[in-house]
Amino acid sequence: MKRREFIKTTALGAAALAAGSINHVNAGSAKYRVAVIGRTGRGDYGHGLDVVWNDIDNAQIVAVADEDPKGLAAAAKRLKATKAYADYRQMLKEQRPQIVSVAPRWLDCNRNMVLACAEAGSHVFLEKPVCQDLEQADEMIAALEKSNLKCAIAHQTRYSPAVEHARQLIAAGNLGDIVELRGRGKEDRRGGAEDLMVLGTHIMDLMRFFAGDARSCFAEVRDNGKPVTKKEVREGAEGIGPLAGDEIHAIYGFDGKTMGYFSTHRAKEGAAKRFGLQIFATKGILTMTTGAVPEIWFVEDPSWQPGSSKAAWKRISSNGIDKPETLSEPAHQFGNRLIALDLIKAIETDTEPKGSIYDGRAALEMILATYESHRLKRQVELPLKNRKHPLTML
Numbered sequence: 001m002k003r004r005e006f007i008k009t010t011a012l013g014a015a016a017l018a019a020g021s022i023n024h025v026n027a028g029s030a031k032y033r034v035a036v037i038g039r040t041g042r043g044d045y046g047h048g049l050d051v052v053w054n055d056i057d058n059a060q061i062v063a064v065a066d067e068d069p070k071g072l073a074a075a076a077k078r079l080k081a082t083k084a085y086a087d088y089r090q091m092l093k094e095q096r097p098q099i100v101s102v103a104p105r106w107l108d109c110n111r112n113m114v115l116a117c118a119e120a121g122s123h124v125f126l127e128k129p130v131c132q133d134l135e136q137a138d139e140m141i142a143a144l145e146k147s148n149l150k151c152a153i154a155h156q157t158r159y160s161p162a163v164e165h166a167r168q169l170i171a172a173g174n175l176g177d178i179v180e181l182r183g184r185g186k187e188d189r190r191g192g193a194e195d196l197m198v199l200g201t202h203i204m205d206l207m208r209f210f211a212g213d214a215r216s217c218f219a220e221v222r223d224n225g226k227p228v229t230k231k232e233v234r235e236g237a238e239g240i241g242p243l244a245g246d247e248i249h250a251i252y253g254f255d256g257k258t259m260g261y262f263s264t265h266r267a268k269e270g271a272a273k274r275f276g277l278q279i280f281a282t283k284g285i286l287t288m289t290t291g292a293v294p295e296i297w298f299v300e301d302p303s304w305q306p307g308s309s310k311a312a313w314k315r316i317s318s319n320g321i322d323k324p325e326t327l328s329e330p331a332h333q334f335g336n337r338l339i340a341l342d343l344i345k346a347i348e349t350d351t352e353p354k355g356s357i358y359d360g361r362a363a364l365e366m367i368l369a370t371y372e373s374h375r376l377k378r379q380v381e382l383p384l385k386n387r388k389h390p391l392t393m394l
Helices: 003-009 011-016 051-055 069-079 088-095 110-120 134-146 161-171 193-198 200-211 331-349 357-376
Strands: 032-037 059-065 083-085 099-102 123-126 151-153 178-184 216-223 247-253 259-265 276-281 284-288 296-299 314-317
Touching: 032 088, 051 059, 051 069, 051 099, 051 331, 059 069, 059 088, 069 083, 083 088, 088 110, 099 110, 099 331, 110 123, 110 134, 123 331, 123 357, 134 357, 151 331, 151 357, 161 200, 161 284, 161 296, 161 314, 178 200, 193 200, 193 259, 193 357, 200 259, 200 276, 200 357, 216 357, 247 357
Parallel strands: 032 059, 032 099, 059 083, 099 123, 123 151, 178 259
Antiparallel strands: 178 276, 216 247, 247 259, 276 284, 284 296, 296 314
8 A cells, every 4th residue: 555545544644634634735835844963873864764854745855964974965865955064053053944853863962952953943853762861851841842842752653553543442441441561672682771771762652652651660770680780880872871781670650550561681582572562451461562563462351361261362453453454665664754744733733743752751751760769779759850860870
């Protein structure tokens, strides 16, 4: 199925295209002026946050910035940008774009780039995770709020049509009340701290998508089987900031009887095979991977023993329950397009994107709560009172 046909026939796509058919330029309206910030060799252009705008009808890339000359030249050609800059601040000052993709995957640049966008009056499409710590996140949000600017985070899974069908299934009561959420990272060579930060952000975001805000966290962080101390704290790869631990276990309390669990370690077997979320409810189980086109299965069985009850597992695709998946477009490309369209809708209707910077901060807060709980050796309440990175305070 072609991309545009598919988006128009899914529930999520229909919602994204509501309020003015934002997929098309309205008569007499100008295209949104879009700029892209990349950083070749230090986060590059994320997971396609640059090229997505080539496929949005009412958007035009007017400029790109990249400190690497070769990377800049390649990006300008790839994006058909009329202007290319080595300094993103100069680009923002001269071009004053309406929307900016802050695309690098590395986190050490997010704060400064988003603050510069806010100063220029630009809305933002930001790669995940949102930034290194809560002090930075708070500062970024304050700057955006000052000028009523929107920021969408690249948590693609919450935009998935299949996930929307899953949410509707749960909301309708088919699986009963959610009592447990179980998430794991990829548990590859990054297992532990890096896994928690880079990939755990997707799981935390999904827990909140289905269960609302986490209210508490109790966690333990280990290195070689022993509780982490100050001497195990290191600077993470790719500008992540402070990291520690090759094994992390966290318990989250949500409203009502819902509890969430997240674990990651450097697995000897099955690395990347368990990455995703399981939802255990009073009438059944739902399991899912991540991404704009995830694998989602559910079984209606309150015993959680489908083998003994012989209850059948059913798949949820982008088209609905027990319907085949017809989307053939690369998932990241599809997901980015949904986010870009939703960001434009948020701008036009003065609402928040479906995956806003507030959601990005909340996911980061769940991540950093593991270190705060470990540091204090007790359960901590969310939102966290301590906005500094807990590993800097061990």
